[in-house]
Amino acid sequence: MSGLKSESNFEKLLAANQFVVTGELGPPKSADSTVIREKAGYLKGRVDAVNITDNQTAIVRMSSIAAGTIALQEGVEPVIQITCRDRNRIAIQSDVLGAYAIGLRNILCLTGDHQTFGNHPTSKNVYDMDSIQLVRMLKDMRDEKRFACGDEIRNGKNAPIVEPRIFIGAAANPFADPFEFRVIRLAKKIAAGADFIQTQCVYDMARFKEWMKQARNKGLHEKVKILAGVTPFKSVGMAKYMRDKVAGISVPDYYIERLSAAEDKAAEGINICVEQIKELREIEGVAGVHLMAIEWERRVPEIVERAGLLPRPSVK
Amino acid sequence: MIVAERKPFDEILSMIGNARKVLILGCGSCVTVCMAGGEKETQLLASTIRLSDKKQNITRELRCATIERQCDKEFFAAVANDVKWADIIVSMACGVGVQFCGEVFTDKEVVPALNTKFYGATVEQGVWSERCVGCGDCVLFKFGGICPIARCSKSLLNGPCGGSQNGMCEVDPENIQCGWQLIYDRMAAIGRLDLLEQNQPLKNWSTGRDGGPRRVVKEDATL
Amino acid sequence: MSKIVAFCCENSGHKVVESLGLSMPSNVDIRKIPCTGRLEIAQMLAEIEQGAEKVLVLACPLDNCKYVRGNQRAAKRVAAAKNALRDAGLSEDMIRIEFMSSLDKHKLKAVFVEMGVI
Numbered sequence: 001m002s003g004l005k006s007e008s009n010f011e012k013l014l015a016a017n018q019f020v021v022t023g024e025l026g027p028p029k030s031a032d033s034t035v036i037r038e039k040a041g042y043l044k045g046r047v048d049a050v051n052i053t054d055n056q057t058a059i060v061r062m063s064s065i066a067a068g069t070i071a072l073q074e075g076v077e078p079v080i081q082i083t084c085r086d087r088n089r090i091a092i093q094s095d096v097l098g099a100y101a102i103g104l105r106n107i108l109c110l111t112g113d114h115q116t117f118g119n120h121p122t123s124k125n126v127y128d129m130d131s132i133q134l135v136r137m138l139k140d141m142r143d144e145k146r147f148a149c150g151d152e153i154r155n156g157k158n159a160p161i162v163e164p165r166i167f168i169g170a171a172a173n174p175f176a177d178p179f180e181f182r183v184i185r186l187a188k189k190i191a192a193g194a195d196f197i198q199t200q201c202v203y204d205m206a207r208f209k210e211w212m213k214q215a216r217n218k219g220l221h222e223k224v225k226i227l228a229g230v231t232p233f234k235s236v237g238m239a240k241y242m243r244d245k246v247a248g249i250s251v252p253d254y255y256i257e258r259l260s261a262a263e264d265k266a267a268e269g270i271n272i273c274v275e276q277i278k279e280l281r282e283i284e285g286v287a288g289v290h291l292m293a294i295e296w297e298r299r300v301p302e303i304v305e306r307a308g309l310l311p312r313p314s315v316k
Numbered sequence: 317m318i319v320a321e322r323k324p325f326d327e328i329l330s331m332i333g334n335a336r337k338v339l340i341l342g343c344g345s346c347v348t349v350c351m352a353g354g355e356k357e358t359q360l361l362a363s364t365i366r367l368s369d370k371k372q373n374i375t376r377e378l379r380c381a382t383i384e385r386q387c388d389k390e391f392f393a394a395v396a397n398d399v400k401w402a403d404i405i406v407s408m409a410c411g412v413g414v415q416f417c418g419e420v421f422t423d424k425e426v427v428p429a430l431n432t433k434f435y436g437a438t439v440e441q442g443v444w445s446e447r448c449v450g451c452g453d454c455v456l457f458k459f460g461g462i463c464p465i466a467r468c469s470k471s472l473l474n475g476p477c478g479g480s481q482n483g484m485c486e487v488d489p490e491n492i493q494c495g496w497q498l499i500y501d502r503m504a505a506i507g508r509l510d511l512l513e514q515n516q517p518l519k520n521w522s523t524g525r526d527g528g529p530r531r532v533v534k535e536d537a538t539l
Numbered sequence: 540m541s542k543i544v545a546f547c548c549e550n551s552g553h554k555v556v557e558s559l560g561l562s563m564p565s566n567v568d569i570r571k572i573p574c575t576g577r578l579e580i581a582q583m584l585a586e587i588e589q590g591a592e593k594v595l596v597l598a599c600p601l602d603n604c605k606y607v608r609g610n611q612r613a614a615k616r617v618a619a620a621k622n623a624l625r626d627a628g629l630s631e632d633m634i635r636i637e638f639m640s641s642l643d644k645h646k647l648k649a650v651f652v653e654m655g656v657i
Binding site: 084085089111112113114116117125127128129130131132133136137148171173175176177178180181184185187188191192200247248 | 469470471472473474475476477478479480481482483486487489494496497500501509512513515516517518519521
């Protein structure tokens with residue numbers, strides 16, 4: 001296939017206009033690799049790629065590159081998340097070279113949760129750049145074959161240029177404020193060089209559809225592959241927590257009522273998730289779903305199957 | 317101005333330790349305005365120390381003085397005799413004044429009575445808030461006069477993160493306004509939303525603290 | 540006898556003191572001030588340093604100050620002075636504020652009785 005930017009299987013599927021499914025895998029809060037292997041086992045063959053989170057909610061976990069490498073050994077294609085919170089441009093570029101050399105092909109660029117939310121609230125943050133500048137930096141590394149400082153990516157004057165050919169992603173949150181700025185920000189991410197977008201979990205379908213409409217009006221869905229985020233509710237408590245405590249997530253009350261009325265809350269949570277995936281699939285410009293089953297990876301096979309997304313396609 | 321607030325009393329007392337002649341030196345500039353280290357605050361601190369000493373049966377002499385400002389050498393001359401007398405100087409200036417006091421009186425121990433917080437403004441009586449981080453390369457013209465570096469918790473230059481809700485920042489939804497909501501509203505009001513559609517490149521931080529301690533030389537003013 | 544200093548607003552507290560028609564014991568020092576909003580934190584502490592056992596501030600009712608917020612300021616400064624007393628290892632009860640109109644004779648009498656003035 002021509003015109004590909006990386007050697008990512010995930011990119012190939014998107015380029016072939018397959019409706020893709022990505023999963024999420026949170027590395028362990030220890031040096032225990034068996035957790036990753038176990039979670040990868042649930043996801044292998046059920047999703048096309050798996051996001052490996054980067055110290056999400058600012059809690060120390062195994063590095064996303066290390067965990068992603070283990071996932072890759074287990075036959076899962078990782079999407080390495082990189083946040084701007086903990087590393088400056090020197091460290092991030094260095095890590096990207098290393099990630100590519102190991103065989104990692106997808107990177108999702110994030111701003112990162114503020115450290116005050118995590119388990120080291122007294123630490124210093126970095127924010128040398130924002131996620132949009134990070135996207136641009138990776139694009140310049142891949143396409144211009146240059147570091148952020150302008151130097152060529154080569155080990156010496158006579159050494160070959162070996163650039164990290166990464167498939168570059170960014171996140172979008174259609175639910176945060178100011179709402180009018182959200183599509184502008186999406187456009188800026190695309191202008192910076194994002195190849196794919198994964199959104200925050202969609203519960204407020206009406207607002208998401210409005211955001212997609214604004215994106216389509218600007219033709220953005222043709223410039224970037226948009227994957228809609230979904231997260232199954234495990235309980236009423238979790239739904240309420242997402243509604244009340246997580247900034248930038250909007251959970252309509254009827255989901256909470258529906259879960260409250262259900263006998264088996266977890267099963268109902270999965271029912272809701274399956275319905276959401278089916279509804280999202282019908283929206284013009286949605287190229288796939290990003291299934292974030294937070295610490296619930298073992299239920300992913302069931303969700304993907306019931307949503308009619310199995311077997312996963314393969315692309316040569 | 318530079319905004320500061322007084323350290324807890326116990327911390328100040330432990331810095332003074334066994335010193336028996338203590339000069340409490342106020343500053344008549346920024347910290348007088350933000351009511352942390354001016355003449356009134358020197359008196360309050362001195363009074364509290366005397367009451368505490370009396371209770372503990374400690375014999376200690378205290379003197380209070382406040383000079384115009386502690387960031388210019390000439391004003392220190394007025395307190396030279398008090399300094400000579402003192403075992404220790406408790407400076408109620410910002411961190412700049414504390415250090416400068418020590419540079420002028422090199423043989424005296426100088427300790428800080430304040431925690432220096434930020435460059436800010438009086439938003440209402442008794443309330444100050446941060447406006448500038450001194451990055452050394454002002455970008456206010458790009459953001460409608462509202463600084464994303466100082467006023468966004470993550471110093472983002474290309475728009476708000478996902479933690480902006482109802483105009484507030486998720487880092488402290490009670491007290492911190494989302495800097496990017498402020499920028500957006502301002503740009504909408506002045507009809508310059510187009511500026512926010514431009515991608516801002518990586519910032520050169522070397523003009524700020526990241527370039528090492530800074531210095532400004534104005535040639536025509538030097539002797 | 541322990542010394543008591545009473546800072547009295549001329550619009551309220553001081554009028555009540557006068558209307559009680561008491562001859563104040565020698566240990567009670569009545570100070571007439573134009574508004575309790577004029578009172579500085581260090582001023583209250585200075586009285587204690589100089590031997591007062593109690594400092595009493597008699598201010599106008601909270602919603603009725605001739606200078607709009609003088610009494611509210613006084614309340615906050617009394618709180619700050621109490622903090623300083625705690626810092627110094629002393630009892631915050633050494634400083635006390637009471638709000639009363641010029642007619643509140645019974646209220647002031649009760650305060651004085653409680654403090655052992657009368």
